[in-house]
Amino acid sequence: MSQSSTQKQTSLAQQGHRVFDMVRKFAKGAQEIEATLTSTTGEFLRFGNNELGQSQFTKSRTLSIRLASGKKQARTTTGRLDESFIQKAVEKAVDQLKTAPEDPDYLPMLGRQKYPTVNRYHERTVEESAETKAGHVGHAIDLARKNKLLASGILGTSVDEVFMLNTAGLEADYKGTGGYFSLTMDADNGNQTGAGS
Amino acid sequence: LLLGSSAQFVKELTPFIVLLMSYEALQGVAGSLTLAPVIHQAGSGTSYGIIEAVQSAFLSPDLTDVMSLFYGLHFPLVIGSAILLWYSNRVLYQRYLYSLVACSYVSLVFYTLAPSAPPWYNGVASNLLATTSGKIGSSSLFSELARIGSLIESDKLVAFPSLHAAYVVLFSYFTIKLKRTYALVSIPIMVGVLFSTIYLGQHYITDLVAGVVGVSDLRAHRYAVGPRERLRQVKLLESSKTNRARIGAVNSTKSLGEELSRVCLETAAQENATYADFRLVNTVSEVVSVINENPASEELNDLGAGIRVLYKESGWGFADTDEVNLENIRETTRKALALARGSAKIGSKASFVKEPVHVDDWVSPKKKDPLAVSTGTKYSLLHDATGRMKEEGIVARRGQIFSTRIEKYFANSEGSKIFQDLTQTGASLIVAAKGPSGIQRRSIQQYVLGGYELLDELDLPGQAPTLTKEALALTQAEGCPTGKSDVILSADQVGLQVHESCGHPIELDRVLGYEANFAGRSFLTPDQLGKLQYGSEHVSIVMDATLAHGHGLGTFAYDDEGVQAQRKYAVKNGKFVGYLMSRGTASQVGETRSNGCMRADTYKLPIIRMTNVSLEPGDWDYDELIEDTPDGILMDTNYGWSIDQKRYNFQFNCEKGYRIKNGSLGEMIRGPGYSGITPEFWNACDAVSNQKSWVLWGTPNCGKGQPQQVMGTGHGAAPSRFRNIRIFGAS
Numbered sequence: 001m002s003q004s005s006t007q008k009q010t011s012l013a014q015q016g017h018r019v020f021d022m023v024r025k026f027a028k029g030a031q032e033i034e035a036t037l038t039s040t041t042g043e044f045l046r047f048g049n050n051e052l053g054q055s056q057f058t059k060s061r062t063l064s065i066r067l068a069s070g071k072k073q074a075r076t077t078t079g080r081l082d083e084s085f086i087q088k089a090v091e092k093a094v095d096q097l098k099t100a101p102e103d104p105d106y107l108p109m110l111g112r113q114k115y116p117t118v119n120r121y122h123e124r125t126v127e128e129s130a131e132t133k134a135g136h137v138g139h140a141i142d143l144a145r146k147n148k149l150l151a152s153g154i155l156g157t158s159v160d161e162v163f164m165l166n167t168a169g170l171e172a173d174y175k176g177t178g179g180y181f182s183l184t185m186d187a188d189n190g191n192q193t194g195a196g197s
Numbered sequence: 198l199l200l201g202s203s204a205q206f207v208k209e210l211t212p213f214i215v216l217l218m219s220y221e222a223l224q225g226v227a228g229s230l231t232l233a234p235v236i237h238q239a240g241s242g243t244s245y246g247i248i249e250a251v252q253s254a255f256l257s258p259d260l261t262d263v264m265s266l267f268y269g270l271h272f273p274l275v276i277g278s279a280i281l282l283w284y285s286n287r288v289l290y291q292r293y294l295y296s297l298v299a300c301s302y303v304s305l306v307f308y309t310l311a312p313s314a315p316p317w318y319n320g321v322a323s324n325l326l327a328t329t330s331g332k333i334g335s336s337s338l339f340s341e342l343a344r345i346g347s348l349i350e351s352d353k354l355v356a357f358p359s360l361h362a363a364y365v366v367l368f369s370y371f372t373i374k375l376k377r378t379y380a381l382v383s384i385p386i387m388v389g390v391l392f393s394t395i396y397l398g399q400h401y402i403t404d405l406v407a408g409v410v411g412v413s414d415l416r417a418h419r420y421a422v423g424p425r426e427r428l429r430q431v432k433l434l435e436s437s438k439t440n441r442a443r444i445g446a447v448n449s450t451k452s453l454g455e456e457l458s459r460v461c462l463e464t465a466a467q468e469n470a471t472y473a474d475f476r477l478v479n480t481v482s483e484v485v486s487v488i489n490e491n492p493a494s495e496e497l498n499d500l501g502a503g504i505r506v507l508y509k510e511s512g513w514g515f516a517d518t519d520e521v522n523l524e525n526i527r528e529t530t531r532k533a534l535a536l537a538r539g540s541a542k543i544g545s546k547a548s549f550v551k552e553p554v555h556v557d558d559w560v561s562p563k564k565k566d567p568l569a570v571s572t573g574t575k576y577s578l579l580h581d582a583t584g585r586m587k588e589e590g591i592v593a594r595r596g597q598i599f600s601t602r603i604e605k606y607f608a609n610s611e612g613s614k615i616f617q618d619l620t621q622t623g624a625s626l627i628v629a630a631k632g633p634s635g636i637q638r639r640s641i642q643q644y645v646l647g648g649y650e651l652l653d654e655l656d657l658p659g660q661a662p663t664l665t666k667e668a669l670a671l672t673q674a675e676g677c678p679t680g681k682s683d684v685i686l687s688a689d690q691v692g693l694q695v696h697e698s699c700g701h702p703i704e705l706d707r708v709l710g711y712e713a714n715f716a717g718r719s720f721l722t723p724d725q726l727g728k729l730q731y732g733s734e735h736v737s738i739v740m741d742a743t744l745a746h747g748h749g750l751g752t753f754a755y756d757d758e759g760v761q762a763q764r765k766y767a768v769k770n771g772k773f774v775g776y777l778m779s780r781g782t783a784s785q786v787g788e789t790r791s792n793g794c795m796r797a798d799t800y801k802l803p804i805i806r807m808t809n810v811s812l813e814p815g816d817w818d819y820d821e822l823i824e825d826t827p828d829g830i831l832m833d834t835n836y837g838w839s840i841d842q843k844r845y846n847f848q849f850n851c852e853k854g855y856r857i858k859n860g861s862l863g864e865m866i867r868g869p870g871y872s873g874i875t876p877e878f879w880n881a882c883d884a885v886s887n888q889k890s891w892v893l894w895g896t897p898n899c900g901k902g903q904p905q906q907v908m909g910t911g912h913g914a915a916p917s918r919f920r921n922i923r924i925f926g927a928s
Binding site: 042043044045046047048049051052053054055056057058059060061076077078079080085088089092095096099100101129130131132133134135137138141150152153154156182183184186 | 490491492493494495496497498499500501512513514515516517518519520529532533535536537538539540542543544545572576706709710711712713714715718801802804903904
């Protein structure tokens with residue numbers, strides 16, 4: 001994780017701070033509070049039978065809440081960031097905390113940290129157009145057709161962001177891009193297969 | 198045409214009826230006003246010369262008949278094309294009607310403020326329409342069309358702008374927008390109608406130009422049903438602090454879905470999508486567990502929208518989002534369109550079989566809402582059950598209760614609008630014992646489309662002692678022999694056997710190679726459809742999502758592309774006869790309708806999934822089946838399995854077994870396993886128990902797709918016997 005702050009990272013951080021304030025408000029009785037907000041977007045082009053069958057974009061966020069008191073801890077998650085749902089998730093964690101068994105190996109939450117900057121975000125991965133990506137897939141399919149094979153696979157890119165805050169003073173964020181390409185070439189209706197990724 | 202809903206048809210036809218009635222009611226308005234009409238004089242402009250030249254150059258009785266026919270098409274064309282659009286694309290239909298209405302009323306302003314006479318009115322040109330009416334009286338079609346044409350022109354002072362021109366241009370524009378090949382018909386008709394107005398002396402060139410320009414400039418439909426900017430982000434499903442009463446939630450999800458789908462479908466239509474569908478899915482689920490003495494619970498709240506579009510009939514795009522506000526839905530729609538355009542660049546023509554339009558609400562049956570039962574009550578039940586399993590030799594105990602509610606609103610560009618509210622409940626109990634043969638396990642689990650009443654039926658505390666006793670006994674039991682034997686499988690094991698060796702290989706996307714890079718292919722290739730003897734005559738396997746089949750995890754009213762739940766055979770008396778399909782794949786095996794198997798994990802991309810894939814019950818009473826078996830092994834409750842990517846070679850092992858000797862159950866055996874080749878195995882089935890021991894089992898965690906999705910499926914099954922099967926003892 002890095003604590004670097006670009007404009008876009010600030011957006012998730014701002015959301016994270018807003019959410020953390022709500023979590024603190026509802027987490028009555030908890031000695032330690034932690035909120036982790038994750039955001040994932042991905043674009044996936046799946047192909048099979050020498051055709052591009054699925055082109056999908058997906059976007060979701062998840063809030064994970066961890067509460068601790070003494071050596072007990074509880075965690076709840078929610079995909080809804082409305083105040084009422086955050087309240088519900090926190091109250092659930094508070095209930096769990098009351099009944100949770102003590103963990104003899106429990107370590108207190110981390111305080112303020114200084115992490116080295118890690119730059120794993122590449123704008124080009126995000127900005128590559130769907131047409132360009134489809135062109136890459138088309139190239140693989142053309143190769144398969146020329147060789148009388150059937151191509152199937154996936155071309156995927158993703159952006160993952162994480163923002164974490166706790167009452168011990170930790171504030172950290174990470175943003176990175178990812179990409180992968182997986183290809184299977186079939187001959188004889190799948191009885192002869194070669195794959196790579 | 199009325200397959201969808203008669204009421205819906207009438208409702209959506211209303212703007213058109215209003216238009217026709219208004220048109221009729223306004224007959225003669227222009228002539229009754231005191232404003233002086235604009236009456237052009239013969240020879241006073243070049244356009245008049247054009248009309249005269251056209252009439253003198255082309256005048257012939259036959260052409261007059263043909264032109265009268267074109268001229269009379271004015272209203273029939275609009276009616277016919279409106280019905281075509283209503284049936285094919287409701288968004289285009291609404292835009293068409295709004296455009297027609299807007300054009301008519303803008304024209305009315307001109308007619309009342311500046312009434313204008315047609316060319317024939319003062320002798321600029323001959324009124325060939327009137328001439329024709331007299332000449333072709335013997336032809337019923339021509340006569341009728343001429344009569345309609347005459348009615349239209351009964352108001353003499355409504356020449357500028359020409360509604361003939363406006364209507365026929367709108368007709369061409371929308372029919373071509375619906376399908377480009379329609380241009381082969383609609384453009385000649387448009388040219389014919391425009392020419393007829395000149396040839397018959399009904400309009401000046403300027404009237405036509407005004408009509409055409411008016412249509413293109415007005416773009417009435419864009420304003421009439423444009424994005425509803427007033428929509429604000431709706432806060433949904435505010436949960437009660439005191440309880441989980443969610444009666445209001447149903448309406449909220451549906452109403453938000455209705456509002457957002459309009460924006461989505463309108464955006465898709467504006468961007469020339471051939472087809473679009475929208476789903477808003479609200480999922481609330483809770484898992485309550487007690488592991489040994491420790492309670493744990495997890496609740497998931499998930500609201501999001503998935504948008505799927507087809508562009509130029511050759512590129513699919515899908516985008517989802519968990520930010521369900523107006524602006525983001527519009528943006529997500531555009532994202533799906535961008536992906537679809539990219540796909541279209543290398544895509545081939547997409548087939549998409551027809552499905553009737555459905556407008557419906559459906560709530561799955563339940564007696565007791567599982568999410569209304571407190572977490573504390575669930576903890577108490579699980580503590581009671583796991584507490585009864587606490588004995589010497591027992592090393593692990595776990596009880597779980599699963600509660601899920603899925604509300605989903607679906608709308609597509611064809612006019613379907615479907616709201617479904619599904620409640621699912623599940624439970625499991627598992628105990629592990631350690632003894633001389635190592636660790637042995639016993640478990641029960643069941644998942645249904647239904648409510649908390651499942652927990653009453655399962656009676657987890659009542660079953661706990663038996664499971665515990667069996668787990669302890671298994672640690673002392675002999676292992677399963679290796680060799681060949683007749684085997685009777687318990688109903689739940691048969692259910693899993695159906696899932697793995699029939700359910701997956703009949704997924705048509707898998708068959709066609711779309712999953713080859715991840716999940717694999719299938720041995721059930723299309724050339725075997727209707728030919729392969731998949732099993733014995735005792736084996737009939739249905740794909741049945743209807744409620745009549747039972748309360749399964751594969752039960753619904755409509756799948757996630759709006760196809761109604763159906764019951765079809767995959768295997769009929771042993772013969773392989775059907776696949777699990779989608780609208781996009783059905784035609785590839787010669788089907789004209791999908792059997793409704795597109796399902797999505799929450800609001801993600803729908804993919805072909807099992808519904809309830811069930812072995813139909815046979816004739817045997819279970820006790821008689823045991824009595825009829827002189828030597829064999831009974832295997833009960835799955836422990837693990839493996840199967841190849843084509844679903845051809847497999848092995849399964851079970852938690853417990855019993856020897857069967859001379860028609861009676863003998864000693865218990867641990868870790869019984871069997872292996873086989875799918876068609877050989879099912880052809881070795883010589884007996885299936887009857888309805889009394891048939892159960893619709895739930896499989897809650899079937900994984901498929903990239904990114905991976907998890908789906909619940911149903912499998913009805915009864916204990917069945919298989920002859921001469923390879924068996925082995927699992928370690």
